[in-house]
Amino acid sequence: MTTLLSVAPLRLGSLQIDPPVVLAPMAGVTNAAFRRLCAEQGAGLYVCEMITSRGVVERDEKTLNMLVFADVEDVRSVQLYGVDPYYVGEAVKILAGDYGVAHVDLNFGCPVPKVTRKGGGAALPYKRGLLERILRAAVGAAAPYGIPVTMKTRKGIDDDHITYLDAGRIAEDAGCAAIALHGRTAVQHYSGTADWTSIARLKEHVSIPVLGNGDIWEAADAVRMLEATGADGVVVGRGCLGRPWLFRDLAAVLSGSPPPTLPTLGEVVAMMRRHAELLADLMGEDRGLRDIRKHMAWYLKGFVAGQQVRASLGMVSSLAELDGLLGELDPAQPYPVAELGQPRGRQGSPRKVALPAGWLDDTDGVTDDLAAAELDISGG
Template structure:
C-alpha cells in the first residue's frame, strides 16, 4: 500500500449544535446509502453519514416503504436524514416526526435532484427558482426541528441552467430561514452529472453567506476534498459517487483532514475483505437473500479497473448466499495491486448535458411564486 503526505490538519464541521469530527458528509444515494453502507463507511472514518432520502408526504402518511427506509444501525450515534418535499406544511410535519419519533439528529432538505420526472413537477433542482416557496418550506422545517434542537441544512445546485442560476439567492434564503448550513453541488440541473463541477461557484457562495457551506462535485480522492476546501473556503465536503465501491475513501478523507498520511491503493485482497464486510452488513439488516441481491449492484464498482475476468464478475453479480460469495471471492488474486488508472476517475453515472430541462409549463415566468404540481409523487435521490 502506498502513501502520500497530507497538508496540515483541518478543523471539524459544526452545524448548529451538531459537531462532526471530520468535515465530510456522505451524500444520500437511492439504494446505496442504507444502514449497512452507512455503517461500512463509518467504520473507515469519522463523518456525517446521511440516510437515503425520504419523501415528506410518505412519512406523514405513514407509507410502509418510506418507514422501512428509516432504519438505523445500532452503531450509528448520529442519525441524519435527507428529506424531500414541496409542500411547506408536509415538510414541517415530517421534520417533527423525524425528531420526535425517530430520534433524528440532523435533517437535510433536498433541492438538487436533476431527474426529469422530478423537475417536470417543479421539484428537486427546479424548486429553488420559486424563491417564496423555498423560503416557506425552509421556515416550516426549521421551526419544527428547532423545538428539538435539531439542525436543518439544505442541498442545492447552481441553478436550472446557466441562464437561470439560483444558488446565491438560495443561500441567502437558507440563512434567513435559520438553516445551519447549505451544500452546493457545483453543477446545474441541465448538466446533471456531466462536465466538471464549478468550484468557483462554491467559493462565491462561501463569500455570500455566513452559515457553513459544504462543497459537492468531483471529489474522487482525498486530495480532491482538501483542495476543494483550500480553494473555496468551504467548511467541508459532500461525497457521493466517489465512494461507490470505495468505502475506504472515508478513511483517506479522515486522515487527510487530520493532517496525517493518506493510505491509498488497497490490494485486491483488501478490496475483497471490504466486499465481504459489506455483504455481511447487508444480510444482517435485510436477511441473506435480499442482502445478497442488494450487494450485486456494488460488484462492478468494487472491481473497477482490476483484472478479474468476466466470468468472475458475472458470477459475483448473481451471488445469492454468503457461502457462494466466500467461494467466489477466494478465487480473486489477493496480491493484485490496485489499478492506479482508476484513481481520480469519475464513478457512477455521468451522462450528457441536457439541451432542455423539463419543467412545469410557465415555471420560469415567475421566480417569486409558489409554483404548482405535486413533485412528491415520484422521487429518486442521487447525491444531488
C-alpha cells in the same frame, strides 16, 4: 503526493462533525448497511437515502422501512424531499419526535425528471418565495427538538437560471445551519466538471457554513477543494462507490496525516464480504445478496479479474457462493493506480430539465396545488 491539511470540525447547531465530511444520500446505495460500512472507516456524517415528506406524514410503509439506522450512527441524519411547506414541517416533527433523527437535510439538488417535473429538487430554488416558506417551516418544526436543518442545492437549473446565491441568502435568513452546493446545474446532471468557483462565491456570500460537493474522487481532491474554495467541509457521493475506505483517507488527510496505503485486492475482497454481510443482516440473505450485485463492478474497477468471475459476481445469490467466487481472486494484486482520480458511477450527458408548465415565467408565484405535487415514493 497529497497535501496535508488540518481542518476544523464542522458545527451544525449543537452537533460537531469531525472530520467535516458528509456522505451524500444516493438512491439504492446509502442504506443502513452502506452507511455503517463507511462509518467504520472514519468519523463524519452519514445521511440516509432521500425520503419524501408526504411519505413520512402519510406513514407510507416503504418510506418508514427506510428509517433504519446502524448502531454506529451516533447522529441519525435524514435527507428530506418536499415541495409543500406543510408536509415538510410535519415530516420534520415526526422524524425528530418518533425516530430520534438529529439532523435533517432538505433536498433541492436532485435533477431527475420525476422530481423536477413536480417542481422539486433542483427546480425548486427558482421559486424564491416557496423556497423560503419550506425552509422556515422545516427550521421552525425542528427548533423545539434542537436539531439543525441544512439544505443541499445546485448552481441552478441551467446557466441562464442560476439560483445558488439567492438560495444561500434565503437559507441563512431562514435559520439553516449550513448549505451544501453541488457545483453543477441541473441540466448537467452528473456530466462534465463541477464548478468549484461557485462554491467559493457562495462561501463569500453567506456567513453560515458552506459544504462543497462535486468531483471528490480521492482524498487529495477534498484538500484541493477546501483550499480553493474556503469551504467548511465536503460532501462525498459517487467517489465512494466501491471505495468505502475513501472516508478513512479523508479522515487522515483532513487531520494533517498522510493518507493510508492503497488497499490490495485482498483488502478490497474483505470489504466486499463485509458489505454483503451487513446487507444480509439488514434485508435477509436473499435480498441482501441481490442488492450487493450492483456494487461488484465498482469494487473491481481496474483490477484484473476473469470475465466469468465478474459475470458470476453480478448474479451472486448467497454468502457461500460469494465466498467461493471471491476466493478465485488474487489477494496480492496491487490497487490499480490508473483508476485514481477517475469518475465513478453515473455520468451521462447534459439533458433538458423537466419542469412544470410555466415554471420559468416568474421567480415566485406558485399557483398549483402544492400537496398534489408532493411525491409519495421515497428513495430518489
